[in-house]
Amino acid sequence: MTELETAIQAHGLVKRYGELEAVRGIDLEVQGGEIFGFLGPNGAGKSTTISILCTLLTPTAGTARVAGIDVMQDPAGVRQRIGLVFQDPSLDDQLTGRENLEFHAFIYSVPASIRRRRIDEMLELLQLTERAGSQVRTFSGGMKRRLEIARGMLHEPQILFLDEPTLGLDPQTRQSIWNHLNELRSRKGITIFMTTHYMDEAEYCDRIAIIDRGKIVALGTPDQLKAMVGGDVVTMTSSQPEAAAREITELLGVTPSRQNGTLRMEVADGKAFVPRLVRELIAPVDTVTLRRPSLDDVFVKLTGHAIRDEEAGTKDQMRMMGRAWMGRRR
C-alpha cells in the first residue's frame, strides 16, 4: 500500500438542513499516515462532516477529495478505499466475530485467495483470535469496537474513519482501543480520521481540528494548540481571595480569573512564576498548582465555553443505554 501524500482535502464544505446550517464552510487537509482528530462538542458538526467525507451525505456546497477521489463524482470508489467505524454499533450479533468479518470481506470483494489470511491477521492484530468463533452478542463493548475496527480494516483501506470510536467505553478500554489504533497506523501506514468529544483523547492525535458550531476554530498539533493558551496554567487558593487577586495584579502584572475560591492565571513561564507568587504575596497562599494547559483550556479560550459532557449528554446517555440494552437483548 502506498502512503498518500494528501489523504483528505476539503474546501468550503457546507451542509444545510432547511434553516439549520450544521456545517458552515469547512476547509481541511489531512496528510497520509496522520492520525487526525476532529474535536468538538455534540452538535458541532463533527458527524455531519465525517459523513460527507465518507460519501454518506452530499454536501450542500463545497468539494472534498478522499484518497485522491472526488466524493461527489465517485462515491463507490471512495468507499472501496476507506474503512468506516460508525458511532452506533453495526455488527450482526447473532453471527460470530469471524462471520461478521467474512460478510464484510465478501461485500468489499476481498479476493478469495487472501480472504482467510486477511481475516486471521486482523483478528490477531486486534486480539480477537480466541473469541472469533463466539457470537458477537457475548462480546463486551470494547470487543465489539475492536471487531468493528478489524472489519473496517479488512479491505485494506487507505484511510480509516472513526466516528466517536470510544464513546461509552470505560477508561481502560478506551486506552486499549488507542493502543490498537496506534499499532494499526505503524504496521499498516494507514491514515486515521476520527471524531471525539473527549479532550484527553484528542491528545493522542498528530493534529487536531477544533470544531464549534459548524466551523473549525483552530487546527494544529496538540502542542501548537496548547501554546495558544500562552504558557502554563497556575491556580491557587487563598483564605483571602480578593486581596490575593489584587496583589497578583499589582505586584506580578497578571490578571487572574476567579472561580469560587480559586484563582486561575495563564503565565508564560510557570516554573519561575510560582516562587515569585509565594514570595511576594502578602495574602495567605494556601495551595498552588502548576500545570501545562490542556485542550480543555484551549477550547475555553477559543470558544468562550467549555465542552462539558453533561451539556449535550442526554443523547449520548440514550445511546449508551441503547447499547447496553441491545447487548442484553440479543
Next chain:
Amino acid sequence: MSTEVAIKQSSDAARTQHVPANIRMASLRAIYIIWYRDILRYWRDRWRLGASLAQPLLFLIVFGSGLSSSLKGSTSFGASGGLSYIQFMYPGIIGMAILFTAIFGAMSIVWDREFGFLKEVLVAPIDRSSVAIGKALGGTTQAMIQGLILLVLAPFVGVKLSVLTVLTLIPLAAVLAFGLSSFGVALASTMKSMQGFQVVMNFLMMPMFFLSGALFPLSGLPGWMTVLTRLDPASYGIDPLRRVVLSQSGLPSAVIDKLGLTINGQVLPIMLEAGIMLAFGIVMLAIAVVSFKRRD
C-alpha cells in the same frame, strides 16, 4: 503535483473501464453473502424455527381435525369422493407456512435497520439491487425449507405423496415463496421502524392468509369477498399446491376444479397461476430495488 493527479486520474479511468465485469462479480458475491447470512441466522435461531412450525401444526391438527369432524356431512367435503377437510386444508397450511416465513424473513431488513447492521450493507461499494435480491432469495429459501418440512406430515393427514408430486410441488412452492418474499422486501424497504411491522402483520399478512383460500374453497363466496380473494396474490400460489396434492389422492378433476380458484367461472391452468405469481414477485422485487437505490 499536477502530473501526479493526472496519473491518478488516468489510472482511475483505466479502472472504470474494466468495471462492468467486476461489478457483476461483486454483485453476485454480495447477493450470495446476504443470502447466506439469512440462512445462517435462520438455522441458528432454533426457537424461531420451532415456533414457526408450531403454528401450522396447531392449525392442521387442532383446527383441521375439529372442522373435519363437523364438516363430515357437508356437500363439498364428505360427499365429494371422501375428501376430508384436513386433506383439503393441508396444502393451504403449507401455503400459510410459506406466506408467513417468506414475509417475515424478508422483513428482517427492518430489524437490521433498527440494530444498525443495514448500515454496514448500505455503505459497501456494491450495487443496492444486490441487497434487495439477496434478501428476497434469503426469504424464499427460508420459506421453502419451512414448506418442505411440512411435506413430511402428509401421511399423518391421509395425503399420499409420490416422488413426482413432491418434485412438482417444489417449483410451485418456490414461486409462491419468491413472490411473497419479494413483496416483503418491497414493504420493508419503505419502512423505517419496527412499529410498521406490527401494522403489516395485522392488516396485511392475516388478511392475505384468510383470503388466500388456505382454509376454505374460493367458490360460492359473497361478491365482495370473491373480488378480494382474487386480488390476494397468495391465492395464485396456494391453488396450484392444492391441485397437485389433491389430484394425487385420486379425486376426480371435476371436484378439484370446483374447490379451486376460478375467474369468471374459468379454471386457471397451473402454469398461468405460477406465471402470475412469478410476475408479481418480479414486479415487487423491481419496486424494492428502486426503493433501495433511492434512499440515502
